[in-house]
Amino acid sequence: MIETENLGKVFDTFTAVQNLTLNVPAGQLLALLGPNGAGKTTTVRMIGAILKPTTGYARVNGYDVVTQADGVRRSIGMLTEQPGLYTRMSGLEYLEFYGRLYGIPDKETRAKGKAMFERFYMAGAEDKRLGTYSKGMRQKVGLIRSMLHNPAVLLLDEPTSAMDPHSAKLVRDAILELRNDRRTVILCTHNLAEAELLADKIAIIKQGQIVAQGTFTELKQQLLGRPQLEVRVDKPLNGQVKELDHLVTVESVANDTIRYRTDNPDLTNPQLVRCLHKLGLGVISLQPVSQSLEQVYLRVIEEME
Structure with missing residues (x-):
């Protein structure tokens, strides 16, 4: 599960996130929505133990993001909007590299990687350099990497933003499977139809603060009235x-x-x-x-x- 209370982040004099409180139970998917610059990515990076919070606390799968950051990192899979890839590596070499960091044998990584490349309609590209991949293909490789070690928690930032409709559907189907497999997911997206389809709960962030959260039905009742x-x-x-x-x-x-x-x-x-x-x-x-x-x-x- 993911739990934050009064989480905040200040960069010099700029407050990026403040008083952010979330509770995502195990097996649920939370869609985090908001305008550009609202604080979504900063929030995800704090939850993922990449950025240290200025105020408040966050726990992921029982681990504190500051005092038990290594435990958090072992528990999560993260996909950033622009996944950092080693462009001179092939797709499978890249996955093997990360697999070794998680103690996964190369043979197991290659088998899983090939299966996922085929699932995402990229069969034949796994031995090509990542530098030759399109942006959508790079996002799919980033998603495969985030799922490689079967993490309990996934933090996905705009996973379908650069994809054609068919590829986006394949990724949404994979995310639905993760949720159905009792993984805990935070999904940052500008695609509202995608959020409505996938999310158990929705949180809307603006200027670094959560301004509304709940199920879609609850938000409709609260905000649209009768x-x-x-x-x-x-x-x-x-x-x-x-x-x-x-x-x-x-x-x-x-x-x-x-x-x-x-x-x-x-x-x-x-x-x-x-x-x-x-x-x-x-x-x-x-x-x-x-x-x-x-x-x-x-x-x-x-x-x-």
């Missing part, structure tokens, strides 16, 4: 909508469609349909309006301006 629904009728609407004010909060009317909110859809919707019928309007459809993570994210960011 559920929004849409009813479409068989005739254009005129003044009939005023007759609905005692039942629902009407937010918009467009030709034959009403968007509204209500505290108790199960109770209110049947009453709404009956009221519309009394007004001579037949209901063609009635359904919830889809609310996306993008709406939640933008609401948080715009409210903090």
Whole structure:
């Protein structure tokens, strides 16, 4: 698991992260979202025992990131947005190099590496120099390296940012497998659809502070309020909508469609349909309006301006 409390980092006079508190239980994936420069990468580097916090504390898999940094590093796999690769090495030589650091026999590393190269549609490239790889291929090699020693915790910073849609899906599938295998994952991403698909919980960081966190459902309830629904009728609407004010909060009317909110859809919707019928309007459809993570994210960011 990952636990931080009041974690902070100051560079000279610049406060990059402050009062950051997170709790990611074992086997969960937390998506860390935020604008460029919000403090995501600094946070991940502190959790990964690369940067020493200025304030607060963090524990990873039971190890303190300051006093037990070696234990943290043994427990994690990390992928930075621009993975540092030794460009004169081949893909397999690079993996063997890191495998030896973790005490993994070369034979085991080569077998695992070849299997992962094939899985990520890079078969045949494992013996070529890393300097010849595209940016997307380099990211995939960085991800393979981060998983090489079967770590309990993975810290992934923009793992699909340079990938084509097919490669990105392969990587997302691999991340889902990690989560299903009870690994603990922090995923930094600007891809909100990816975060919505993969994450158990979401934390939004701005100007170095967590400004919202919870499950997607919890964030929708907190930030977007009551559920929004849409009813479409068989005739254009005129003044009939005023007759609905005692039942629902009407937010918009467009030709034959009403968007509204209500505290108790199960109770209110049947009453709404009956009221519309009394007004001579037949209901063609009635359904919830889809609310996306993008709406939640933008609401948080715009409210903090």
